[in-house]
Amino acid sequence: MQIVFMNRLSKHSGGSAGDFAQLWIGEEEGVWRVGWRDCGEAPESAGSLWYEGSSWNEMLGVYRHELAAKMGEGYRPLIDGVFHEEAAVTGRNQEQMKLQYYSELHGNETVYEELCAWRRKRSSLERKAPYLLASNRLLRLLSAYLPRSVEELLQIPGVGEAKAEQYGPEILAVTSAVERSHTFPLNWVSEEIDDGFFTSWLYKQREMKYKKQLDRLRQRRELLQGIADGCGLEELKARSHLSRREILEAAEELEKDGYMVDPLIQRELEDMPSGEQEAVWNAYRELGDVFLKPVLHKVYGEEAARAAGLDMRYERLRLIRIRYRRENAGAAAVVEHL
CATH class of the missing domain: 1.10.150.80 (HRDC domain)
Known part of the structure; x- marks a missing residue:
């Protein structure tokens, strides 16, 4: 394994030097590893592997999250590392x-x-x-x-x-x-704040921020795998512990980022009559795709908001909107190219 990054950190207690540790990132045949090793009295039993996998983004997310946690505990790098995202707080x-x-x-x-x-x-x-x-x-x-x-x-x-x-x-x-x-x-x-405690609190905030980013990254990966496996909304809900609405919002974001979510759209719309789908499509053409309620009223009438099955109708409107926006974006790109 080739070590591509290594840094040494120290943790001070009071005025005297305390613990030391090494943080490293290695790569071998496309597999990334991130590890931490305490350099104390028994370093052979104090190592831990934070990450092992092929995703650069996930590796970096794990690195930032775990490092922020260690710095929240009081560790500081002896040499500033290029991988640690330092947000200036001034x-x-x-x-x-x-x-x-x-x-x-x-x-x-x-x-x-x-x-x-x-x-x-x-x-x-x-x-x-x-x-x-x-x-x-x-x-x-x-x-x-x-x-x-x-x-x-x-x-x-x-x-x-x-x-x-x-x-x-x-x-x-x-x-x-x-x-x-x-x-x-x-x-x-x-004047009322201890600078040392404040700095540790800042790293704790950063740790929570990176944790959210990492969770979101892993969540997206799970959804993409589920969509590729042919899962519908209910199966994705069981896998991800997200609500159906959250899954649809995530699908919209994935589509924006260039991922194909057609298997999910096809599965969820397979029982929707083609004429109904065409009516929704035409409503988007006429009313735009920013708001769903005008499209709902256009296709199903003013009483639709009080009718049964409203959630399912909104889900279908969202799914068709994904396709509509993709086609419009493609058409706009062709016009711009011409």
Whole structure:
């Protein structure tokens, strides 16, 4: 096996040197391996293989995720490695990350729960997903800093003029009702944070980010294999533990990225009459392919939204839209070439 990358890391405890470890990437006949070896008292029993396989993207995802976890534990490379994606955290971005870090340590749980209840009620009234109104991170920030005015509210990362105008009074009714011991502006936060703990927290955030990316990569691979095996939505649901809607959304993304998902489309549409499929296709031509509801109403009538089998109809609309967009993209490419 050829070692293509190796780095040594150290973990310090207090003021004295602590543990050392080696991180390596090797390749042999198209197979990638990523490994970690502790260089302690018994290094022969401290090695671990993080990844072994043929996918460069998965190998890199595993590398980044596992390395971020180790750096969250306090390990630091003796020489900066070219494979580790270092996102610069400086200036305003660093200030915002420190505000987030502090809020996770010092949030008011009672206020947070009240804000969650407000979000649920408001999202139900507006028929929007809760995260579109406010993320959990924003609610944590609000529960920690407890703004009392619109001016203070606008200093919270994630709150802009539009959000403050639309939801400010309701949010402030919750946050201003609680006593606080700090002041605005929030430039005092940096002085309250231990830089070492903050750095480890940053790597923990990176670890979670890479974990999501890796899970998504593996999920896509499983879906592609399932589609190639001729699986339908229900079988893919059992394999991937995703909902049918999530699988369709993933299929749309796969199609955009150049993967063929026709076996899935063919299987799911085999019981749909050709005349019905043609009607949907013509509706996309007339109304466009951005929104599904106008196409649903065009093909099935205004009462379709209250009829039985609505989920199945939307699934079929999505599947036909994949084909429609592919054909339109191909036609546009031919015109551009001419």
